[in-house]
Amino acid sequence: MQHTFKKALIAVAVTSSFASLPQVSLAQEADDDMIEQIVVSGFRSSLIKAKDLKKDALGSQDSILAEDIADFPSLNLAESIQRIPGVTITREAGEGRQISLRGLNADFTQVQLNGMEALGTSSSAMDSRGTTNRSRSFDFNIFASELFNQIDVKKSYSAEMDEGGIGGTVKLYTAKPFDYDGMKAVVSAQAGDNSLTEDTSPRLAALVSNTWGDFGALFSLAYSKRDTAEQGYNTYRWRPRDAQGSDISALSAADQDAVNSGELRFSRGSRYSQFNSEQTRVGATVALQYRPSANLSFGLDALYGTLDSDRGEFHLQSRGSSSTALGCTGADYEGARYYCSSLTDIEFNANNEVIYSAWENTALHSESRDQSATTDISQMVFNADWTVTEALSVSGLLGYMKSEYESNSAKVYLESFADMTIDYREDRFYGTNSYVNGFDPTDIDEYRFHEIDLAEDKVDNSFAIAKLDSDYLLSDTSTLKFGVSIKDFEHSNNSEQIGNALRSEWQSGEISDVINPELVYVNNVHEKQSWLSTDVTGVLTTFNVDRNLSYSDQPDEVTEQTTALYITYEKDFLLENSEVRTSFGLRYFDTDIESSGLVNGTEYVTVERQYDDILPTFNLAWYATEKLVLRASAGKNVTRPTLGSLSVSGTVNTDPLFGSSGLNINAGNPGLQPFETLNMEVSAEYYFDEVGYASVTYFQKDIDNFIATTIVPVAYGDTGYPLDLIEGMVDEDGNPQTANTLYTFSQPQNLDDSDFSGWELAFQRDFDFLPAPFNNMGAIVNYTYAEGESLHNVLVDGESTEVYRPFYGLSENTYNATLYYETSHWGMRVSLAHRDDYLTQVETSSSDQDEAGFHGTTYWDFSAFYDVSEKIKLSFEGINLSDEREEQYSDSDDRLYNTTVSGRTFYLGVTYEF
Template identity: 30%
Template sequence: MSSCAAIGLFAASGAVAQTAPAQPTSAVAEQDAVEEIVVTGSYRRSLEEAVDIKRNTVGFSDSIVATDVANFPEQNLAEALQRIPGVTIERNKGLGGRVSVRGLPSEFTFVTINNLATASGSGGRDVEFDIFASEVIQQVTVQKSPRASDEEGGIAGAVTISTARPFDYSGRKLVASAEGAYNSISEKSDPKVSFLASDTWGDFGALVSFSTARRTNRTDSNSGINFRPMFRFLEAGGTRASQAAAVLARDAGVIVKSNTNRDETGRIIFQDKVGDRAYLNTQDQWGGTLSLQYKPSANFDVAFDAMVGGFDGTEDEYDAAAYSASSRSTLETIHSYDKDTLSKYGMVVLRDVSYTATQHEMLSKERISETDYAQFGTEFNWRGDDWKLHGLAGYSGAKKTIDFSNLKHVAYAPSRTRWTANGGETIKSANPASIDMYNSPSRYLFEAYETTLEKIKDDKYAAQLDFTKDFAFDAFPALKSIQVGARYTDKSKERQYGALNIQGPSKGSTAWLNTRTLADSQLTPIDQLVPGGAYSIRDITWSQISNAYARRTFRYDGFTTPFTPGDFYEVSETVTSLYAMADFGFDVGPVPVAINGGARYVDTSVTSSGYHQVQTPTGGTTYTPEPVSSEGGYDKILPSVNFTAELTDTIVLRAAASETLMRPALTDLAYKRTASWNSFRFTDGNPNLKPTFAKQWEVGVEKYLPEGGLLAASYFSKEIEGVVRQALTGTVKNVTKYNANGSIDGVYDFDVYQPINADGSYKVSGVELVAIVPFGLFYEPLKGFGINANYTILDSSLTGQSIIGVPTPPVGLADKAYNFTLFYENDAFQARVSYNYKDKYVEGIGYEMYPIWREGYGQTDISVSYNLNERVQLSLEGINVTDEATRGYTMDPSFPTMDERSGRRFALGLRMNF
């Protein structure tokens, strides 16, 4: 975005020196390159810098530099990264969040900022990029083939992010920008401002940058339409089970042989829930960097870097939902069924059904999240004639608070629920007791005002020291250098959680249960609850209680959500690493060859402590939390080799092979138990999880063209073992399940699921293609035009995660992804049109049986800028200009699960460079 350009940010030259120390660039040349990029904001020159980084790196990598980020209309750092070959992002309500590399799951990507592992409060290894402002970033490189000195490497790749330092500039620099952005659905305009100031005084320098922005976005969604297996009714016993079996036989010709055989009843499907939802997301994001640098000579420098920021989000969700699988209901009439679409799995899908007692819900949900992150680090480089000593130490931490509430009103009545072309709908049934669920507020009884409070603390410390010695042996001229080093990291996550339901006007009161109705509260039409007018997914409207009214009315004086001791857990992980690697250079005939080879030894210790829910000695359904802790560990040697051969002045052959790992999420290692009451299951953590390992290799060829052009193709293969997945590990008998009003729903057996390391391994292979082509190379009248395109296609051997034998690729893996940017620029004007596409992928497996797919998604973004003079630039940018919807389905597109629209976003910006 143009505001990102404000941060003038930073050229890639310094990063080139870090990435390829064997090929340094002179300080004068570095300064000249920086000045040219900062002044002109040239997208073409930014591509040239990124291509230079790629060429000078031993191994497979791709980069973007600040001016590349600057000239795209991104809302955060994640969306900036999607321009890198092989990188795609996962979107949530129109905003880019987690990053995946080469179509692999986002948790396989390792992320560092200034060479420190990054905390974002998620507790996982995947970083929540939406909290980071792209304006405070200098350069991003995705390292796709690890070296021994890399901290972990990541199975998909390592995203290494760097911020700016004062000596990246030739002198004083001041850049500022302002921007206003407009969302087409919410019809709200949001501000963004940013600046950077940098100066040097002899041997000392200081730099500060800052960015703040607000984002107001509305999303409309018809969703929640998942498969529900018929054992929900058939295992209930009594009339509910017998009537369901009779209706199946009468209306669909399905004869149930055993109500308890889930291999049979799990293949008879009905709709779980249909919801029409309007979301309003308001996000305030700020971030800043500070860098102090002392550089008395070219042989010594020391720097202190700080990066701080915050991300505060409030999401209002207004949900009118019909829960077909309610505890009071069963089948009444099957109007339409499908025995053909999924017949190869022996499955019958009930497409259109009337139910005896659907649970209609009006839900006003409020999610307030506050994240504060900070990173502090110091780094030094000391060089001699033939040696270099490098060290760093730092801290990265995040604190997150999540305050959630759900005001729930319920009406039980017969109704009819069915699939539609893009989702689902609930309408009145032929039963005289049926209701119009959208316009019957007096029928909805207050059930609960549910509140939860969660606090997460995520801390990471690191220290590293390494030594490099250059060699010039006459007896062994191929040996160029040896590098040895050690790194120590300490990571921890602490989580507190509590929940409390309000059911009356004072503590402990239940006066509102079964007496207060939806009509007794102040109701607001949906087109006024969220800005932007009518609900855009379907031609319906309804009224609900605003979250502001709910908070004022239902939270009595002095109310707080207390933390529950039994829900506390803490996980800590320490890693000691030793590594050694060598660089070789020699000629094979006329071909210069460079090889980097080495190995990394990692020794890991894990301590997990918390509480485990233990059944009372007398049995029954009472559970009490007992403190528990576990210690474990593992070690591993990870070899790697990277090979480069310059076949000609413009053609480079690369190859790489390595073994790498991705550690399990800290939250999966924790002692905890989460109950999913409607799914009749407990989910536990597993302190004994091991990492996921991968053996991988890659070979590719690159053709470098003048003016930063590039044509590249590579083939990669990964054998992955120990994948973490949820598995059924036990059963808890005779669990009493209660309704919100305190009545007993029933006594059930609950399945216990835990994350485990799956047996065996699977292979992922793929091809990655890159083309950066300035058209003026081939046809002079097209000078200024060009393309920047990349394409990744994958193939995976993994199938059979479904317990009923439905072939399923790894969760999160997309078969193909591509980016395409057409650009034009001259001295004063720049224009870009970019299309980013990620193919369909499985985002989850319902009931461990049914793969739930996210449909392929493509988004078109545009950016146009004009230099009013050499210091002032005006820009216009658009995100998702074709207003694409996000959709998903279960197993087959004719069974949609979601139709979600977040609208277009346009921004007008002004940048000033002094």
Template identity: 25%
Template sequence: MKLHLLAGVSLASVAVVFASGAARAEATAAAVSAAIAGEVVHGRVVNGAGEPLPGAEVRVRGSGQRAVTDTQGEFNLVLPTGQAVLDVNYIGLPSTSQPLTVAAGGVDLSIVLGGTATDLADVVVTGLISDGVARSLNQQKNADGTLNVLSADAIGRYPDPNVAESLQRVPGIAIQRDQGEGRYINVRGAPSAFTAVSVDGVQVPAVDPGTRAVDLDTLPSDIVSNVEVSKTLLPSQDADSIAGAVNIKTRSPFDRRRLVLNGYGGGSYNDYGGSDVRAGATVSNVFGPNEIFGALVSLSYSQTNRRPENVESGWTKMETPEGGEVFALEESLFKDYDTERTRQAVTGALEYRPSDNFRAWLRGSFAQFEDDEYRNQLLLTYDEDNLQPGATDSAAEFSEVTVERQLRHRTQKNEITILSLGGERTFGNGAVWDANLSWADSEQTYPNRNELLFRSELEPTVSYDFSGDHYEPTYSIFETGEHLDASEYAFRENVYRSNTTQQEDVAFQTNVELPSNFGGRDVTWKFGAKYRTRDVTADEERFRSRASADAPSQTFADLLTDSPSRNYGYFLGDKFDSGLVDDYFASHRATSGRRMPDSVVADYEAQEDILAGYGQARLDIGATNVVLGLRVEQTKFEGSAPTYTVTEDGDEIYSTASVDRDQTDFFPSLTVRHSFSDNLIGRFALTRSISRPEFSQIVPRRIEETDGTDISYEIGNPDLEPTLSNNVDLGLEYYFASLGVVSANAFYKDLTDYRYVLTYEDELNIGGTIFDAEFETPINAPDGHIAGLELNWQQKFGFLPGLLSGLGVFANYTWTDAEITTAQPYGGRTDFALPGQSDNNYNVAVFYEKAGVSARLSYTKRSDYLEEINADDPDFDLYVEGREQLDFTASYDFGNGVEVFTEAKNLTNSAGTRYYGSRERTYEYEKFGYNVFFGVRFKL
């Protein structure tokens, strides 16, 4: 690919490439230069230690012209020649004024807030809570749209190992967890797929083939410089973020412009696991003549051992011997996990800045998440025909219960790789041209999805009772112990599955920004185009054998250890010897039969091409800043999947089904920011956005899952439409000079063609035999909405006397109301709650920072939310129970660049719970325990 060839050239050569492109773009800039009178003022705002101050507001006294510094603290203004005064404001530091003389050829200047800049090589900066808060607040305050920012300093003050965990602290964001760790985010009550995620502006393809949502547990939090969450979109941003757009920015060597070396390391104890290790380091420097080159490398590694406890209960409705109907279990699954999770990541950057008017960069990042899991399982299966008299909705007794033991070995590996090559040129008239070529690859593989199942010859009578503790109900088998008789177990089956899904995304985008004077006002025009193509391939293989010839040479008892397998208070028996079972898997996989058509019909290919163009204008009308414009996106989609049919004569036919679609959408936008005063900011936005269907849902495939007489189908829908949303946002923010803000933001999203997965049951005639089958298919709901209110308060109480002045608080609350209306009734209903939406979401943290001591006690909670709609019976809608968590962090900075810290996570030992219809019908109950980490940070 051309990208790989470019990656091997020097940045000086890259500069020539972009400079020639800039020369071609200069003709466009020259076309409007006659309307621009002035010279470029390039400035950099730093604190007394020489550190850049992002988000600082720079105003030209008298004209009201305004600029906001970027992440390197830099800004550009176009001013007429002569005398001018710049007023610079930054929350947390005293304001200043900078007189200057604008001469032909432009001006370069440095503005210092809060003291006198010293030789940067002699400065050692320690990041405290206040540093992160100041950076975040200033960027949020001065952004054109509604924006939340998490700085690296703020992220480091929470016990959050991945980006998902960090984002739960942001107002309006809740997370979905896997084994206690954050994986997906829900922004403002919307499904996780409604939020696009990018790294350094490069959109990240999802690793999970079932969703467009990015698994944020793949990305460790310690590679981050800051995270920006845009809750209102500008025309210059991709439109596929109904809820909000998350941009993860990695570090730049020009952030500090000196040799920087920092890192951390430590270990922890898991209440439900063992010892963990985490470490990371970053080194960067600028070099060459006049320090025009910069290089950075950042490394991160963590390994976590987890042993969560988990019970699943499958509920249904059964007819009692007395002729009534009760809720009853059809199966109970007790899981004993041994899991090792490993995250490792590397980011790098090479940058070239020969002048303040030109920059070029090559950035790359690689992140890998591996989950290696052994699962000892005890499975009880109940048959309606064996339900005994006296059953109630919470307690029942069954005869002839099927008892099975199983070991599953599953290895999941996620990888995300991103490369970005770009450049930016500022012209003498203040016009800015930039271009960026990127390649992003996400891959999810399951090299191991192996299962070995034994079934007991005993079929005991088993009773259960949920009337007491429905999270940990009683089961009679743990008193009678029939499941412990190893001599009664016989080989039932082996199962092998492997999956590989890859998404490769190549994109090129370019933008031109043109300052002008229009109707006597300064107007900045911005135009751009972007082309993105994404190729998706999914391959799955399935094998299974129930033949006695494929049984292990050892007996069931021979495959056990003398280590007990426990789940809560339930004794499941002795654990399998994972080494012996892995040896069995390795020796028998080749002899197990390939399952057809299952190994074929799950595969698919897809290609999505998006061509976008936009134009926007930004103007200042006194204290009011307005951005308005239009974005147009054309989407071309092609997808195919193998199909399988059986003729009346019994012939098996394999073919390929395809889908080909083309759609153009328009996204107008109006964003208004008004400064009622220096501290009081009002916001208003009218925008339009889109969420395209998941690739696996839109390709025409039909996947069958068969387990005995249980049959289920997953069916694609090539007619599935993207979800479109018209959005209204209104906000008011008041900023305190002493590092604080109180804000309220209201929002309403009018949804068209909201897509959801419908689960229903129907009868199926196979060879003259009638089976009850379960079907899942995605469809569109014609109407829906999301409405809500975000309240946020954060403040440091520096006005308190003495030691109390180190106290501060972060608190936010989000209320949302969401609903979809379906085209036809299901179970007598047409109105449904939005899957993934919690009515209430809370975050509260109390912090202390004084004399090198930093501490934070944080609490987060979200209320229940719907996960899956059951078309036939609302009693079997699947919900996730609300969860709360209490965390604590503390550190001491010795003042010489060394800091010791500790983290305590999930002190409440909060569980993850799902239920059907009512909390008493617990489907899954999982606990993870607490975690305590001790470590050392250093900065040089």
């Protein structure tokens, strides 16, 4: 018996989809006299092809093909990928943004576009979600799924793959003209509706492809415009505070003592929130192919994508001492309002969290934000394949990719003073604010202008790569693969901000803080509360405030130059009734890093580092029977530190008498070594005759050089900063500082090893064994269990303490399930995606919290189609049917950080194939 990729083929015709596949192949016994023709179309066809790709792969792999991407309920590329076993996603404005593989967060997943590494940057409107992405993680919401016809998720590693993805590698492929048989032209249109917005959310996609003998050309375009909305309730975390000047005389003696102890935690911000966005996504691809002979081919792939978001953000929030309802605040000129709040009633729980409070004259602010955020990605890839002889084939790739992100933000704050209550007793993750004693949050007379905050961010990333790969057939059963690659990566980050603009002028009375009615309006979108919001652009124009800041000509920069070589030996062992495929490989890489940035905001410093390594890999696949495949793999891989961690920018306090911390440095660490891991994995896969398989996988990753922020003493000479920064300075004893002078260094460091392991189960099956009409049903189910902890260095009562926390982004239990019913003319699917709680942050020294993360979620989606004719198809999609709440928690005591809902989304569409 020989394994399926060496057998004769059954044609599979795929029709009725914008991203439908060309004719593809299935296995058949090589010695058969006749080839049985089986025509399968629709969703099943993509499952068949994906199953075959998985079975034929030497390592662990899952794939999604065009039919699945185009037709499955998904707003963008991330939501398509989440159906793969072991994949979870984070969301932004109700859409998928980043993916995690087998519990390791997005920083550990390498993404490739058309064969070359890529990095795409977008942002969140929410501070609690990290705002601008400054890591190596890829933001998948930049692209519409219609631009791609195949996604491969490589979970095991081989030496011919680029290093960098400890979690795995996601390979994205756009369509090529020779994917189709001759002329292909398809156009699709959809109109959508979200329960929290009023737009029609148009989505358009088109593809035109043709071949003329040896030459082929393809063009595709995807456009969507969508109003998004998230609304809910959030805090700035919870902080221990005493009275801070508030009048607490109305409280009982016991409650006054509790407040004065400073041990009660008060919620900060305590605000109703609303996040709106008009989001435009445009993508286009061009692919050219030329095959002058059977042994030589050339290809050129061009890709462009843009994500443009015009955002409005609105809050009604407490903003007294540390943004609690405590304290005294207000303007400082004669006749202005200035109050110390009164706390008249209070209730707190066993964790000293104030879950109910009643206030008089507490500071209340209306915050209105106008922000634009744009990401542009462009890529050009040239590739060539040459079969030099029957034994030797060579392929080459030249590519360049650039990602540019830029945002501009302006906030206007209105100040008021209110009698109100803050109540978390009914729903601890959705507070209720009540405004009493005649206070009306929509009354213009209750407010005055308070301040304006401005900010701009610019993040540029680029890759340039040259690769040469060769395959040499040593015998009928053995192959030698070898190659070389050179890659240049450049990252630039520039941020500017101005806070409290016009605040002193408004507070001193130099400029009137009385509000012009033409600059405000009643915001009644939030389901819980209406309040007065601001026309931000109108305010900036009225007060001649220029929101366009000047970027520094000395941004934070990181450049990496990597040269890599590999060699892999593949050997097939053809046994009497089975086949064993193996590969042994070695990859060597050398990386030079240069990190530049401002220190103390004045001196531009550049630090250089270098590291290299050898990565051995082993993969084995035993095709024990026609249906049973057993796999094993082991190998070493790396993931490079995040870009923020490598930044040299920071502050260096060279004066031992300044502040309370003495000589100290707070910065990134260009000297970080990459994460290193030894990956091990075993699996068993059973394949059904037609559509489907069942598999079980155990995986383990031993991670070395884990990175976390630490506070440690370091000799100044070991920091990489220039000695002239300490020239003429003395230490605590009055001695001249030298390279040996110890500094307290707060920065990312490589810490101890961490272990990570888990199980992955998957099942996919047509129910063709059932009687009609139930034989048209099928199911796809997968479940992943993962566990792992990492070491962190935190300050507890002023002492450095080592603690273990779960990996960032690790949900212990995740699962996806899809139930489908499909005939030759119509079909429908319902699916769910679940992930458990996961951690996003560990604090090193914060009185607010020791960690932060998200509660678990379960999202439900639905899709249906009907073929009106061979050329026309109607579709209907429902996304987030349960209007799932995204709950972000603060601290291991599980306090409210942020809660939002994004509404249910529905799309009705039509596809026409010419």
